[in-house]
Amino acid sequence: MNANLKETILNPIFKGNPITVLVLGICSSLAVTVEMKGALVMALSVTIVTGLSSFVLSLLRNTIPNRVRIIVQLVVVALMVILVDQVLKAYAYGIDKQLSVYIGLIITNCIVMGRIEAFALGNKPIPSLLDGLANGVGYGLILIVVSFFRELFGSGTLFGLRIIPESFYAAGYMNNGLVILPPMALILIGCIIWIQRGIQKDLQEK
């Protein structure tokens, strides 16, 4: 049981990473990877939503009428997302504004529904909670790696703090404007997948 639990937590972070291996939840959230601050908040929000909705739906799993299963899931997920959105609006107003519609889009983030369907509906609440949280973390990890490169090379800053010194700019260094634009997020993820599959040969597709 303990080994099982450990597997539940560790698997989604690298070997079964929701983005690079399961290819879930790329949807909207890439758009918030231009700056690390936004990516971090998005990662936290997704983690909380996935964890809590997995937990709640796992508690309810034996009572949900089959015919309205998807709707009940959507309602619970939407409830969590709205709560996160409201709390952010009250306590982190600037960041909520920056994330704008993407917070709402967590509802249809395939990770959340995917984990509920694949795990929470067949397991006890505590492992479901852990599974949800771990998937959120694995997902957040990729967001943060992508945003690290995009912010560093696109704006020369990390978390808004200047990393590339002014003297570089004086010497003719320029920020790479392309990194900030949407296409580079996709190409960066492609590269991350390339590296991961180079290391873990068993993940390669034929």
Next chain:
Amino acid sequence: MNTNGNAYTVIYSTIIVVLVAAILAYASMALKPKQDANAKAETISQMLTAAQFYSKEECSSMGNDKVLEAYSKNIKSAFAINAQGQKIRDLSTDVNKIELIDNLKAQDNNIRGKKDVELPVYIFTKDGKDVTVVPCYGAGLWGPIWGYLAFSQDDKTFVGAYFDHASETPGLGAKIKDDPSFRAEFVGKAADYNASPIFSIVKGGAPKDQQNAIDAITGATMTSKGLSAAIDTWLAAYKPYLSNNGSAPAMTSAQPADTTAAPADTADIK
């Protein structure tokens, strides 16, 4: 238990819906005052930044209450005008019930649709002189952009400006908000109410001797264009009020009637 029966399904769905609605209504009611205060403080700090009372960083470190205090300490009068430039009502400036007109989006639609408008004018006192702050609103490349323009006593010369946006490209279009040197370009420039456009942001650099234009942001052509149009549209809406230096509507008596105090170089464009 049979979880597939009709009655069960209906009762279950009803309970879930009621429960969720109750939780949401509670959360929304509990957090609403805080959210509204955030929004209000945000708008006010944009005005204070535009009028050069504080920098953007100072405002965000002040906290909501201090921002509200700073507003009601420095404001002289706030009121709404109509399309003819006449004052239609006062806005409360009392620290406990500060009243703003921040439905810029709706006002923007009204301006463009030539419908009735209710445009806010905020007059601050800074170093003994009046600073008039008015908003502007328009479309950028990806979403709406808006901001506040601050004029000196002659209602023409800029003492500052502040802009914000919903989703412009970071590092490019987002510079309208993030780059203080872009905002600093406005200082000393002046609107020309007889020209068209009244004020513009010019790609490739504004002519040095032109008073009512500044340079666009490199690499952010569409955002600059959108901002230029937003400023021009809104200043045109304010023209009846601002071009008469606030003296046309009879009710604002505090303004000096003559405009000779204005810096000479703002008078015309060569």
Next chain:
Amino acid sequence: MEYLNLFIKSIFVDNMIFAYFLGMCSYLAVSKNVKTASGLGLAVIFVLFVTLPINYLLNKYVLLPGALSWLGDSFKDVDLSFLSFIIFIAVIAAITQLVEMVVEKFAPALYASLGIYLPLIAVNCAILGGSLFMQNKDFVNVGESAVYALGSGIGWFLAIVTLAAIREKMQYSNVPPALKGIGITFITVGLMAMAFMTFMGISL
């Protein structure tokens, strides 16, 4: 002219996939061949076109602060905007269900080709994203929201069909083993997005 501008813009400039990454999951999963890709693409156009105007009306007359004022003065201050996510997703889920039943009953041929995708679509980010973006933009009437929905849907359709065509051809290419499949697809989409950026700034 306004409508044409909005239409072109929502297809090419504000493309759901290339500019906002909306609906990526099904985009990557169902783009292995052109036939299924166009099936899903059509379903997305259809559902967007039906749900977005409905959500627009709901937003305007129920959800926004003061939107309920048509019920009388006492409802003037009601602000239900916190419910918008849940209402939008409920409308989308209900409409897809309804559409599925109607299509099955009256157009079995269409159902045979679209049917399997309809349930998938309720959780497609592009549909909810369309409604949320609609809330963010200043559409003045239902017509604009419908044009936006149609344009976005066609943009999505275009994106998935072109990707599927490229992927069909790519089967015969010699891709590094670690990049095969999803890796090279991401990079391809990135390059396509770059190509679409040339439309940026278009204004009619």
